[in-house]
Amino acid sequence: MTDKLKEECGIFGVFGASEAANLTYLGLHALQHRGQEAAGIVTSDGSQLHIQKDLGLVQDVFDAARLNKLPGDRAIGHVRYGTAGDGGIKNAQPFAVDYGNQPIALAHNGHLINAENLRRELEGQGAIFFSSSDTEVILHLIAREAGEPADRIAAALQRVEGAYSLLFLTDRQLIGVRDPRGFRPLILGRRGSSHILASETCALGLIDAEFVREVQPGEMVIIDEEGVRSFFPFPTRPLARCIFEHVYFARPDSIVFGQSVYATRVEMGRELARQHPVEADLVIPVPDSGVPAAIGYAEESGIPFGLGLVRSHYVGRTFIEPTQSIRHFGVRLKLSPIADVLRGKRIVVVDDSIVRGTTSRKIVKMLRSAGAREIHLRVSSPPTVWPCFYGIDTPNRQELIAASHTLDEITRYVTADSIGYLSLEGLRRAVGSEDGSGYCDACFTGRYPIRFPSEAPARHLKVVEG
Numbered sequence: 001m002t003d004k005l006k007e008e009c010g011i012f013g014v015f016g017a018s019e020a021a022n023l024t025y026l027g028l029h030a031l032q033h034r035g036q037e038a039a040g041i042v043t044s045d046g047s048q049l050h051i052q053k054d055l056g057l058v059q060d061v062f063d064a065a066r067l068n069k070l071p072g073d074r075a076i077g078h079v080r081y082g083t084a085g086d087g088g089i090k091n092a093q094p095f096a097v098d099y100g101n102q103p104i105a106l107a108h109n110g111h112l113i114n115a116e117n118l119r120r121e122l123e124g125q126g127a128i129f130f131s132s133s134d135t136e137v138i139l140h141l142i143a144r145e146a147g148e149p150a151d152r153i154a155a156a157l158q159r160v161e162g163a164y165s166l167l168f169l170t171d172r173q174l175i176g177v178r179d180p181r182g183f184r185p186l187i188l189g190r191r192g193s194s195h196i197l198a199s200e201t202c203a204l205g206l207i208d209a210e211f212v213r214e215v216q217p218g219e220m221v222i223i224d225e226e227g228v229r230s231f232f233p234f235p236t237r238p239l240a241r242c243i244f245e246h247v248y249f250a251r252p253d254s255i256v257f258g259q260s261v262y263a264t265r266v267e268m269g270r271e272l273a274r275q276h277p278v279e280a281d282l283v284i285p286v287p288d289s290g291v292p293a294a295i296g297y298a299e300e301s302g303i304p305f306g307l308g309l310v311r312s313h314y315v316g317r318t319f320i321e322p323t324q325s326i327r328h329f330g331v332r333l334k335l336s337p338i339a340d341v342l343r344g345k346r347i348v349v350v351d352d353s354i355v356r357g358t359t360s361r362k363i364v365k366m367l368r369s370a371g372a373r374e375i376h377l378r379v380s381s382p383p384t385v386w387p388c389f390y391g392i393d394t395p396n397r398q399e400l401i402a403a404s405h406t407l408d409e410i411t412r413y414v415t416a417d418s419i420g421y422l423s424l425e426g427l428r429r430a431v432g433s434e435d436g437s438g439y440c441d442a443c444f445t446g447r448y449p450i451r452f453p454s455e456a457p458a459r460h461l462k463v464v465e466g
């Protein structure tokens with residue numbers, strides 16, 4: 001349906017709120033852009049955990065009756081994107097298990113790159129897995145440790161490598177952990193006397209909560225009746241925050257890695273206008289994600305901004321299976337040109353990224369058939385040429401059009417009059433890191449911040465879990 005990389009998960013947790021399940025429902029709704037194929041909530045009433053989860057959008061999975069089955073003043077929730085055929089409901093999170101006499105639930109955003117090796121090791125010792133998810137490995141490792149839940153979690157996580165922002169719920173505590181490189185975001189919020197942990201700050205606005213601060217890379221936050229405590233149980237690592245959160249994944253009304261996503265996207269558009277100017281009559285975005293960068297491009301270039309494409313908000317991402325033949329149809333379902341705006345004009349169309357190029361080609365054809373005279377595609381990120389192994393669903397390298405085609409070839413394929421990509425330097429400047437330090441940009445550069453375990457065969461490195 002959309003030719004985009006896909007964020008695989010969003011997480012939300014609350015402690016000390018009488019309507020914990022309802023708040024989590026709203027929080028997950030605000031994070032729906034991070035995963036549309038499954039949703040789940042686990043609550044704790046202080047003695048046991050209650051779980052409800054299913055495939056579908058948050059609003060489809062939960063109704064009043066289902067939320068009423070989730071008592072307690074603390075909760076965690078999860079939204080998930082999953083690729084076809086990778087397990088359905090059995091991989092839907094949160095996962096909840098009993099170990100010893102203690103219940104624990106877990107929600108994960110990210111991907112563990114050594115999960116396959118750990119799984120084989122654990123299976124060799126007799127462990128039985130109920131899902132095909134990398135996340136389940138963490139539960140097995142926790143069960144083998146001793147001590148209080150936070151100690152067991154910290155010890156278990158010493159063994160995993162990769163990207164993880166995690167929420168744990170026990171009968172007494174809500175625990176949040178962010179991996180030492182800080183790949184995925186995680187923030188701390190407050191609503192009266194209750195505390196919140198969430199993937200993005202956009203989850204706070206809907207429930208009238210306030211942003212307190214980011215959970216730091218490598219930090220464990222323990223929330224219980226005694227308040228909020230912070231620990232740093234892992235060795236320090238170089239930061240590798242996902243720069244693509246700013247390009248596309250995060251919602252523009254969020255603060256991510258300390259910066260307004262909207263502001264960084266506008267700046268990407270400004271950089272793009274400086275790097276790839278063109279004589280044109282109108283700047284239009286590919287809605288919705290291209291809007292802030294298009295505004296930046298228009299402001300910087302002085303070319304008027306307009307809406308030449310309208311997006312239907314009623315097409316669910318699960319409307320159809322993502323096969324090649326139907327993807328063609330899907331673009332038309334989702335985007336529609338406004339001929340009166342486009343007719344006879346030289347158009348700059350701003351998109352955030354090109355993955356396979358299939359959608360860009362459809363959009364350009366659509367604009368041309370609506371009467372646009374020239375179409376200049378401007379992309380507010382560098383060419384995507386490497387897959388992601390840190391919690392983002394990417395096609396394999398052969399499917400990434402920029403990995404095997406020159407700019408001229410891509411321009412001909414999408415039938416645009418010109419294409420201009422934002423440079424890596426421009427993207428880094430837009431997020432405030434001139435030399436790129438503190439960020440992962442491996443999908444543009446191939447410089448992966450974590451080496452892959454050599455024993456893991458390539459087929460296991462395909463990212464399918466959130």
Ligand code: SF4
Pocket residue numbers: 183241242243244245387388389390391392440441442443444
């Ligand atoms: S490879 Fe790309 S999408 Fe994956 S974490 Fe790095 S910047 Fe983000």
